[in-house]
Amino acid sequence: MAGQYPVRTCYTCGSTSHFQRDCPRRAFGCAPATGANATPLPSLTLPAPNSVSASATSTANVGYAVPNYSFQPRPNWWKMNQEKLDRCYARTVTDEEKEAKMKEEEERKRKLKEEDDRKEEWRKEQERLEAEIWARLDKRMENVCPKLKMKEDDNAKLKEDMERLRKENEKLRKLLLTSEGEVGEDSGSKLQREIAELKRQVAAKKSADDDIFAMKKEIEELRVSALSKGNFEAELEGLRTEVSRLKVQSLKDKEENELWKGEALRSGNKRGNIVISTPDCAVRGSPQPRWTDNLRDSDKWRQEYLKMKEMHRAAALEAEVLKDKQVVAEGEVFKLKEQLQKQPEGECSKQRTPGATNLKTRLEAVATRSARKGKKATPRRCLVDDATSTGDANGRFLYIEEQKKDLRN
Incomplete structure (x- = not known):
């Protein structure tokens, strides 16, 4: 009777739970555990349960040594690579966002700087324009009223005269109260003359103040016109471009007209x-396609x-x-x-020339x-x-x- 079939184990680790193709240690260079290098164990000297299977038992006990290796699972390289890729992608996205924020900040700073430069240029232009306006007004003021150049001196003199007249008026009032009727009549006529002179001086000062008010109003109008000047510069530039284009088109039309006239x-x-x-005549249109459905209301008139x-x-x-x-x-x-x-x-009624x-x-x-x-x-x-x-x-x-x-x- 044939003996018992020997136990099959893994050639790499000697385990009976799997074959060599499923062994986790196959790819790590370990020496395979085969029957050639296995150490045989002595069989026990116990009697066989029956005589029939004694030889089979002795044959079965002489087997292969099974080394005790601990099971180590195969590492998941795909998961590790995916995690590494996610970390790299997250770092790249963070760097890109940081770079975009830096660019936005630089662009904002550049725009602020350009706006400040434009305001500074506009302020300098305003100062220059105001200086020119004041120069023109001073020149006109000199032509209209030369006495306004010595305004402070005139005011000081006027104050002194008024103070002197006030003192004289007080003095005359005291004389009127203490003197007789004749003297009072002479003092009253003198006071009337002084009052008339004061009224005349006040009227002259009022006319000078009116001239100054008119000049201030003219200055305000010139300032408003200077502010509105900047709005027309862009429009004038566009009109200059359009005029140059129309000149070129006019030259082309003239050449075509001369060619047609020569042919005629x-x-x-x-x-x-x-x-x-x-x-x-020439085609009333432009070969360049134009959009008309997205025009602004302010550009329709153009x-x-x-x-x-x-x-x-x-x-x-x-x-x-x-x-x-x-x-x-x-x-x-x-x-x-x-x-x-x-x-x-x-x-006219004669016969026409033959051949014509x-x-x-x-x-x-x-x-x-x-x-x-x-x-x-x-x-x-x-x-x-x-x-x-x-x-x-x-x-x-x-x-x-x-x-x-x-x-x-």
Whole structure:
């Protein structure tokens, strides 16, 4: 009968609770506990419980030595790394917040410094302006009332005079009380003269005080105007930029107008000076896209002002073009009148020179009739007489006037 199967243990630590692949000491370089280096233990000399299993018992007792190793769990490296990562992240966030706070503090200090510098510049400007205003006022005061320069001396003299007059008045009053009637009458007339002189001096002083009050009021008005001056500087800067842009646009429009005029007056142009279609102008708009739904109320008037300025500029260009065409048309009418005056009567009905064509005249007649919405020109009609030429010129002038009205509307 076969013997008992030997007990299987871990090759690394000799434990019977797990295999080698689950041993916690496998990765630490410990020598495996195999049967080759195990110390055999002597078997006990007790009788076997039965004769059948005696050999099996002896065979089973001769086993492998099981060393007594304490179980050490495997450390959780993932948790340790996660905690370290959390600490690093917390430190990084703290440093970033501290740096952001430092930047905000520096920005706040910089803004405060800029505000202080701006206030200091504004204060210096105010002082300079006040100095200029006071200089101008002093100059005007010298021209208006030269005596105001010695105001303190005049006041001191006036006080002395009033004190002297008061003493004299007291003296005269005592004389009036003690003297007779004649002497009293002479003293009373003298007192009346002194009182009149005092009234005159008081009136002069009051007029001088009124002049000083008017000057102070003018100083306040100049100070208010100086304060309102700073609000217009930014607006003036924007208007200067807009004027420069409009100048550049005007130069471009002039170049385009000259190019169009050269093309219209070219010798090979069959149309000549006839306007077949409505003359067009530059596009009333800007190629740059603009937002109109987020404009402030204070900027809407500026947009309207720019729009009206652009429309006015386009209308001025159109008027210039139409004026040039009107001058050309008037010149043609004048030439036709001179030709009609030079030609004798009756030559209009003569036969035309063979080889010539009246295509240009017929096109002019068609364009004039279409513009006036009248009857079409009669073919093979003599258009050289005085009445027909004058009618063509008048029709062209009326057409130009109608186009001007359409462009204005």
